[in-house]
Amino acid sequence: MKWRKNDIQQYVQSKEYIDTILLPLIPIQLSSDDDAEKHASQSEVMNILANEIEKELTGRIMLAPNYHYLKSADKQLESKRLNGWAEDMKKQPFSHIVYITFDSSWKKHEKDISDNLLWMPAVQVGEINSKEMHGIIREQVGQTVELIRSYWQSN
Amino acid sequence: MSNEKQQVSRRQFLNYTLTGVGGFMAAGLLISPIRMAVDPVLKESSAGDLANVGLSVDDITSEPQRIDWSVDQVDGWYESEVNRSAWVYRNEDDEIVAFSPVCKHLGCVVSWEGSENHPNEYFCPCHDGRYYKDGTNVPGTPPLAPLDEYEQEVRDGMLFLGDARPREEA
Structure with missing residues (x-):
């Protein structure tokens, strides 16, 4: 399910089956040319990745709108905001909230976050539409799907 | 002095010419609407494409x-x-x-x-x-x-x- 009118209508009707939120955390920073390019490219890859995961597990996952933040922002404050999002989402019966990000600085603040954080190293091999990039993303999707399924099985 | 050959009178000549030119112009005008009317038939449907x-x-x-x-x-x-x-x-x-x-x-x-x-x-x-x-x-x-x-x-x-x-x- 995605953050779209039709999907939400369907969600409301079959709430008992959709118990997981997937929330991409995407940093932005426009002040430096080099960083901006890197962040834009990672954001593109993250969107593809998140969409692919959602496609595999449509019937149990809600892909939330991206959470954007300044790369230089204080992560403690950001974690607090994030927990606020999570708290609101849990008012629906969402029992799993999974954050997915390429930004390694979240790793240090994992304990401030009340839910599962999935950090994966960003890989960028040439063009985003190239064959090898497709292969890498497919591989990452497969492994992430396995991981999410293991969260489901643990309770 | 009468000629054996059937002469085309001025009136006939003008009639033929005008009908010809008029027909040609009418055909020119009609061709695009007809093509458009026929178009959906000629178009391959994309839904059934394999x-x-x-x-x-x-x-x-x-x-x-x-x-x-x-x-x-x-x-x-x-x-x-x-x-x-x-x-x-x-x-x-x-x-x-x-x-x-x-x-x-x-x-x-x-x-x-x-x-x-x-x-x-x-x-x-x-x-x-x-x-x-x-x-x-x-x-x-x-x-x-x-x-x-x-x-x-x-x-x-x-x-x-x-x-x-x-x-x-x-």
């Missing part, structure tokens, strides 16, 4: 295999390339069958023998939905209908697939 999925018929066995291909799709504002997948195998009657991997419950992607506990079945990772090898849903699991089946055709030994169609209720 796509070559890059799989030779000889490679299809009785074991379902997953194939992926992409088609162009116009969807409202966007024209985009859409990835499609199918599970293809030969059934007991040696017919090729291509199932859509989209679970009929809530749309997750099912896979053949996706769970070790349920061999010889399609398995949906989301809510443990299951389907027998012939695509029929296993009673007692969440899905309420059999897997959709793709329209298919074999041309020059290659498999072509079209749109997925729902099958009869099991």
Whole structure:
């Protein structure tokens, strides 16, 4: 399910089956040319990745709108905001909230976050539409799907 | 002094010329509306288009295999390339069958023998939905209908697939 009118209508009707939120955390920073390019490219890859995961597990996952933040922002404050999002989402019966990000600085603040954080190293091999990039993303999707399924099985 | 040959009178000459020129102009005016009226008939329908999925018929066995291909799709504002997948195998009657991997419950992607506990079945990772090898849903699991089946055709030994169609209720 995605953050779209039709999907939400369907969600409301079959709430008992959709118990997981997937929330991409995407940093932005426009002040430096080099960083901006890197962040834009990672954001593109993250969107593809998140969409692919959602496609595999449509019937149990809600892909939330991206959470954007300044790369230089204080992560403690950001974690607090994030927990606020999570708290609101849990008012629906969402029992799993999974954050997915390429930004390694979240790793240090994992304990401030009340839910599962999935950090994966960003890989960028040439063009985003190239064959090898497709292969890498497919591989990452497969492994992430396995991981999410293991969260489901643990309770 | 009268000539044997039938002379064309001035009046006849003008009549012929004007009819000719007028007819020509009328034809010129009519040709575009007629072409437009006929156009929908000439246009190939894009819905029924079958796509070559890059799989030779000889490679299809009785074991379902997953194939992926992409088609162009116009969807409202966007024209985009859409990835499609199918599970293809030969059934007991040696017919090729291509199932859509989209679970009929809530749309997750099912896979053949996706769970070790349920061999010889399609398995949906989301809510443990299951389907027998012939695509029929296993009673007692969440899905309420059999897997959709793709329209298919074999041309020059290659498999072509079209749109997925729902099958009869099991």
